[in-house]
Amino acid sequence: MSPRPAPPLPPRPALPPVLACGLGLWASCAAVYSAAQSWGAGACVAVGASTLAAAALAAVALLRCRRGTLARCALLGVLIGAACGCGAGASMHVAWQEAAGEAPARLRFEAVEDADAGLYGAQCVARTRLASGRAVDVRLRFADGADVPRYGDVFEADASLAAPGERSEARCWQRGIAAVATVRQAFPVERHDAFGALLGVRARALEAIGRLGGDGGAVLLALVCGARGALDEGDVYAAFKTSGLAHLVAVSGAHLVMVCAFAGAALKALRAPRGVAVGVQAALLACYLVLSAMPISAVRAALMTLAGTTSFFARRRPASLNAVGLCIAGVVAACPAAALSASFALSVLSTLGIVLFAGLASAWIGRLAPRLPRFAAEALALTAASSVLAQPLSAALFSQAPLVSPLANVLAAPLCPLACAGGLVGAVASLAAPT
Incomplete structure (x- = not known):
């Protein structure tokens, strides 16, 4: 086999403004959302509103002046990301307060991940709806012997929602988890929708x-x-x-x-x-x-x-x-x-x-x-x-x-x-x- 001709080296890539905007949005959202855990909901709303106004001004300036497009796009992404992080932080603070004040009741959950058998028993994250109508993610820990769900399973359980503990507070905040609870017995609810059929395919796989x-x-x-x-x-x-x-x-x-x-x-x-x-x-x-x-x-x-x-x-x-x-x-x-x-x-x-x-x-x-x-x-x-x-x-x-x-x-x-x-x-x- 004769060697093929050596391929030419590709041109050096340039950072396009759209990627600069996306990377700036990602970095600032991560930083602001992480910091917003120590703020209150009111502070998140105030900071988010100011950064959103600044983002609008930056967008107008970007449209009027084409100089320094890369830096302006990165700044626009940073401002938009900060506004997104503040909005998510304010929503999480409100969700934590509502979930902590929820009275014990039988709730309907939908698992958003497969249950994980950890050192302290099986647990998973499931989504439920509070009395206020807000949909929140809850980390559920299952008692020994309880049936554990797979992704997409719907079940009912008697649960008393509580705020995340001090050790798990930061982890729950990062994952958008509003409360924790222990499930002693889960009662499966059969799904008859198209997504239920899809879950059946996955179960067979x-x-x-x-x-x-x-x-x-x-x-x-x-x-x-x-x-x-x-x-x-x-x-x-x-x-x-x-x-x-x-x-x-x-x-x-x-x-x-x-x-x-x-x-x-x-x-x-x-x-x-x-x-x-x-x-x-x-x-x-x-x-x-x-x-x-x-x-x-x-x-x-x-x-x-x-x-x-x-x-x-x-x-x-x-x-x-x-x-x-x-x-x-x-x-x-x-x-x-x-x-x-x-x-x-x-x-x-x-x-x-x-x-x-x-x-x-x-x-x-x-x-x-x-x-x-x-x-x-x-x-x-x-x-x-x-x-x-x-x-x-x-x-x-x-x-x-x-x-x-x-x-x-x-x-x-x-x-x-x-x-x-x-x-x-x-x-x-x-x-x-x-x-």
Whole structure:
């Protein structure tokens, strides 16, 4: 096999104003929302109103003067993010007060995540509606022997809501949790809507993958369905952390970005039409959303994936960066608590890494290993690029920075998309097979 010509180095990317606005909005919302915990609701409203007025003036100035567009867009994002953080903080203060004053009653809950078997018993976050009509998230702890729910399950329980304790107050604030409660017995409520049918599909997928058992089944459950119970119970997750590969099975969009990018690289190597490639990527995203029951983390990951991969293969990095900026701004504005989410941060950083560095990594690999097949070269380039920005945060989250991590990621990360995509295809195929 003759070596292919060395690819030219891509042009140095410039920071577009839309991305600057999105990054400024994300950073300021995270800072203000975190600080608003020590403020009162009135202070949050006052500061939010002033920053919103300042944002309006900044927007008018931006429209009138085109000089310094990048800095003005970043300032506009900072002001809008501060207003979003203040609004979310004021809402959380009011929710905490109303939930703490709620009388004990039988409430109806809808689980927003799979129950987690922690050191102090199973617990999960569920959404309920207070007597005032406000919908709030509550962290529920289940007594021993009680049936624990999965994502989307609806159930009723006698609960007495209480304010979060001093130790868990900061954590609850970051996740937007308004109260805590203990459930001794849950009474399931059957769902007859379309979402209930979707949850039935996910339940069958969990059962099909769970029958594999062992460490392989636990990893596939985490990769395909976002279910980490079996993974946390065994010893395999400790091995992932020790080798610096924990981010590959973390509940984030990092592995989803690599799956769709890997599929795009494979289809490009097969010279598939762009419409077919986009369709296959969209199908992978749809399968993932169905099997994970469309939690907000999966929706965020899907948005970031579409922003990063589709425009990358069109070789239009400015458009990619603008799309990433719009996704950041839209997600944080719609859900300010997402600004403090580790899964959202990993999704953003892995997507930015692909957009900014995938072309450069591909050119370097092409020059260092010209005989390497194009399919393998692009897979390695995408893997390396997605880890450039996400790896430091991953090391901080898992309190480890193994020296073997770079080599382990180069060897294992290309297998992650294969395992995830293969698990998706196998789970969907098992749903069609007779039981």
